[in-house]
Amino acid sequence: xxxxxxxxxxxxxxxxxxxxxxxxxxxxxxxxxxxxxxxxxxxxxxxxxxxxxxxxxxxxxxxxxxxxxxxxxxxxxxxxxxxxxxxxxxxxxxxxxxxxxxxxxxxxxxxxxxxxxxxxxxxxxxxxx
Amino acid sequence: xxxxxxxxxxxxxxxxxxxxxxxxxxxxxxxxxxxxxxxxxxxxxxxxxxxxxxxxxxxxxxxxxxxxxxxxxxxxxxxxxxxxxxxxxxxxxxxxxxxxxxxxxxxxxxxxxxxxxxxxxxxxxxxxxxxxxxxxxxxxxxxxxxxxxxxxxxxxxxxxxxxxxxxxxxxxxxxxxxxxxxxxxxxxxxxxxxxxxxxxxxxxxxxxxxxxxxxxxxxxxxxxxxxxxxxxxxxxxxxxxxxxxxxxxxxxxxxxxxxxxxxxxxxxxxxxxxxxxxxxxxxxxxxxxxxxxxxxxxxxxxxxxxxxxxxxxxxxxxxxxxxxxxxxxxxxxxxxxxxxxxxxxxxxxxxxxxxxxxxxxxxxxxxx
Numbered sequence: 001x002x003x004x005x006x007x008x009x010x011x012x013x014x015x016x017x018x019x020x021x022x023x024x025x026x027x028x029x030x031x032x033x034x035x036x037x038x039x040x041x042x043x044x045x046x047x048x049x050x051x052x053x054x055x056x057x058x059x060x061x062x063x064x065x066x067x068x069x070x071x072x073x074x075x076x077x078x079x080x081x082x083x084x085x086x087x088x089x090x091x092x093x094x095x096x097x098x099x100x101x102x103x104x105x106x107x108x109x110x111x112x113x114x115x116x117x118x119x120x121x122x123x124x125x126x127x128x129x
Numbered sequence: 130x131x132x133x134x135x136x137x138x139x140x141x142x143x144x145x146x147x148x149x150x151x152x153x154x155x156x157x158x159x160x161x162x163x164x165x166x167x168x169x170x171x172x173x174x175x176x177x178x179x180x181x182x183x184x185x186x187x188x189x190x191x192x193x194x195x196x197x198x199x200x201x202x203x204x205x206x207x208x209x210x211x212x213x214x215x216x217x218x219x220x221x222x223x224x225x226x227x228x229x230x231x232x233x234x235x236x237x238x239x240x241x242x243x244x245x246x247x248x249x250x251x252x253x254x255x256x257x258x259x260x261x262x263x264x265x266x267x268x269x270x271x272x273x274x275x276x277x278x279x280x281x282x283x284x285x286x287x288x289x290x291x292x293x294x295x296x297x298x299x300x301x302x303x304x305x306x307x308x309x310x311x312x313x314x315x316x317x318x319x320x321x322x323x324x325x326x327x328x329x330x331x332x333x334x335x336x337x338x339x340x341x342x343x344x345x346x347x348x349x350x351x352x353x354x355x356x357x358x359x360x361x362x363x364x365x366x367x368x369x370x371x372x373x374x375x376x377x378x379x380x381x382x383x384x385x386x387x388x389x390x391x392x393x394x395x396x397x398x399x400x401x402x403x404x405x406x407x408x409x410x411x412x413x414x415x416x417x418x419x420x421x422x423x424x425x426x427x428x429x430x431x432x433x434x435x436x437x438x439x440x441x442x443x444x445x446x447x448x449x450x451x452x453x454x455x456x457x458x459x460x461x462x463x464x465x466x467x468x469x470x471x472x473x474x475x476x477x478x479x480x481x482x483x484x485x486x487x488x489x490x491x492x493x494x495x496x497x
Contacts, residue, residue, distance in 0.1 A: 036342065037146040039435045040412065058464065060412055062145045062435050063342050065464070 001029040004095055008110060009119035010071045015095065018110055023072050023102040027059060030123045032094040035061040041083040041090070042068075044100060048076045052109035056100060059090070068099065071113055073106030136163040136226060139340040148343035149437040152304050153478075155335035156262035158327050159344060161303075161310065162320070163226035165252040167236055173245035174218045180383055181240050182212060182222075183366065185376035189214040194283050194301060196374050199235060200385030204365040204392065207235050208356055211301060213285060221251075221297075225356045239384055256320035260327060261308030261347075263480075264334035269309050271330040273298065277309070291323045303344065305351025305478055350436045352404060352445060352475035358415065358431040359402055359445055365389065367398040368447065400428060400447045404475035405459065407442035411468035413461040419446050420460045420467065427452060430461065436477055443477045444470070 007015040013031035017024040032038065040060040050056045052073035059066055078101040083089065089097045114122060138160075141148060151157040169177055178186045184197035191214050199207035208228045213221040224232045233250050241248060260269050266277050275288030275298060285299035290311055302308040313323050328336055345355070354360045359369055366375045366389055377386060377393075392398060407413055413433040421427050433444030444461070452459060457472040 036141055037144055037437075040410075060435075062346060062437060063140065065412070065414065 001033060002095065003028065003116040003120055005116050007095070008071070008113035008115065009122075010069060010113055011122060012067075012069045014069060014071055016071045016110065016113060017098075018072070018104070018107070021074075021104045021107075022077075023074060023104050023107075024098045025056075025068075025070060025100050025102065026098045027068070027090060027094055028119070028123075029094045031059075031066070032091050035059065035064055035066060036091075037062050038087045038090050041087045041099065043079040043081065043083065044076050046076050046079060049105075050074060050076065050102065052106050059087075059099075070100075070102065072102065072104050072109050074102035074104040077101045077103050138163065140342040141340040142338040145340070145342040145346065146437045148337060148339040149346050151335055151337050152262045152306050152308075152339060152343065152347055153438045154263070156260060156264040156268050156308075156331045157304075157339035157343065158324070158331065158336055159259040159261065159339050160256070160324065161259045161344075162256045162315065164257050165224040165226060165229035165232065165250070166255060166257075166312075167222045167224060167233060168215075168249045168251050169220045169222065169236075169240075169246060170218060170249075171246040172218055173243050174220055174247075176381075177240040177243050177246050178212065178220050178222075179379065179381040180243075181236060182210065183375040183383055183385065184212065185379035186212060186214070186220070187379065191216055192284055192286060194285060194299060196283075198360070198366070198371065198374065199232065199239075200366065200383070200389075201362060202384055202388060204367075204385040204388035205362045206356065206360040206364065206366075206369070207362070208232050209354055209360055209371075213297075213299065228356055254315055255312040256315045256323070257310055257312050258324060258327060259302055259304075259308060259310045260331070261302045261304040261306050261339075262334075263307060264331065264336070265306070265308040268327065268331035268334055268336060269298070269311070272326060280309075282307075291326045293319070293323070303353060304347040305353070305476060306347070306480055345432075346434055346437055349432050349434055349443065349445070350439055350476065350478035352477060355432060364447070365392060365398065367392055368401055370402045398450065400449050401453050402431070402445055403448055403453050404473045404477060405430070405433075405444040405446050405461070405470045406473045406477075407444070407461065408458075408469040408471050411461070411463040411466070412442045413444040413446075413463060413468070413470060417444075418462045419448055419470075420462060421452070422458055422460060422469075424460075424467075427459070433461075439477050441477070445475070448472070 042057040055067045182197040194213040198209045211223045290296040297312040419428040428448040430446040436443045460467040
């Protein structure tokens with residue numbers, strides 16, 4: 001599993017790429033691996049406002065469903081609607097597959113996110129190996 | 130790995146959908162050693178089995194097995210089982226892992242006082258490997274001189290497998306697909322060798338190891354009951370729709386019979402297990418509530434998931450008998466939203482009969 005250095009990571013297993021006030025959010029390689037075959041991604045609507053730490057959708061695999069949490073607050077500027085037809089893209093390329101893009105209004109939460117090394121350590125502790 | 134009835138077991142090896150599809154289209158191999166086995170022997174063993182289990186064991190021939198269940202006096206389930214007639218006065222009951230201790234205690238309590246009966250928990254003697262799929266026979270045939278072709282569904286024999294003598298070879302399974310379950314000595318070296326040889330033999334047919342995740346979605350597509358979900362100590366035989374395996378007139382007052390007769394006399398069960406297919410987008414999962422279209426809560430899903438082969442979101446649920454007709458529309462509360470679903474006939478998946486020439490209706494067996 002790989003965790004790009006350019007991303008920040010939430011303990012709820014989303015990755016965040018912050019470029020100025022533009023944020024891109026996906027789920028981590030660990031998250032897709034834990035979920036298994038992803039069959040459904042529930043996306044928000046463009047223009048929807050999301051508070052930092054709030055759920056903005058869900059991702060479902062054959063065996064489980066998991067909420068998606070936005071690491072930062074803001075307005076949804078784009079959703080990856082290709083995931084409606086090909087949700088399994090997340091399994092094959094979690095790091096390269098974004099779910100939503102936001103115009104950030106509240107980046108305060110970003111400070112508490114983990115860098116790649118810290119996230120990898122967090123995952124190792126969570127899984128116990 | 131997850132804890133399953135005290136066993137460390139993989140939910141998946143390569144991916145649930147890939148494993149599921151391997152079983153439907155080629156062959157998949159499951160380590161099902163967690164299943165328990167109780168052997169009943171002695172001159173009173175048939176009488177004991179008839180008292181203990183709801184199906185009619187007097188109909189079994191040597192080498193034949195059938196689906197059955199152990200009931201509490203109130204007609205609910207201790208466990209569902211597969212009964213094998215090994216010989217005259219010699220029976221093997223295959224039970225679930227999570228209920229093993231309870232089952233063994235129940236067997237001893239219920240029939241242990243009968244004379245002429247020897248009860249043995251032989252669960253730890255066997256590693257049970259399930260080879261399932263349209264290529265199961267071709268796979269196993271490479272490892273045994275026994276001609277597998279004549280073994281009918283729910284029959285078994287003994288023979289050499291992977292050089293081991295007297296291996297029990299049963300044409301049984303829990304996937305809705307053709308397949309075999311073999312019972313080999315439980316020591317680790319033997320188990321590992323057989324596991325490896327089965328996978329190697331199946332390689333040309335695309336054999337892969339399959340975990341608990343695929344086992345669950347396969348049995349759900351085939352609408353087979355899982356203890357703790359569709360059957361439990363609060364659900365009775367009529368509610369669970371398993372009446373065809375319950376022989377009220379077999380001439381033995383089996384445990385649970387009297388209560389079940391009373392339910393029949395009072396007009397039958399108030400609720401029943403049905404199949405649901407999600408109509409709108411959303412997946413109904415275990416424990417989700419079922420509502421009438423008028424918004425009244427009427428029941429609950431016991432197992433629900435995407436069906437990887439049928440490519441529909443399917444579920445088994447208990448609903449009032451006024452809602453059991455196929456075509457009845459209901460709603461499932463999926464994470465706070467009402468999602469439409471429809472009652473459908475089960476199983477969701479039925480394999481094509483081998484050598485079938487006409488599209489004659491097939492009587493479905495839940496463990497076939």
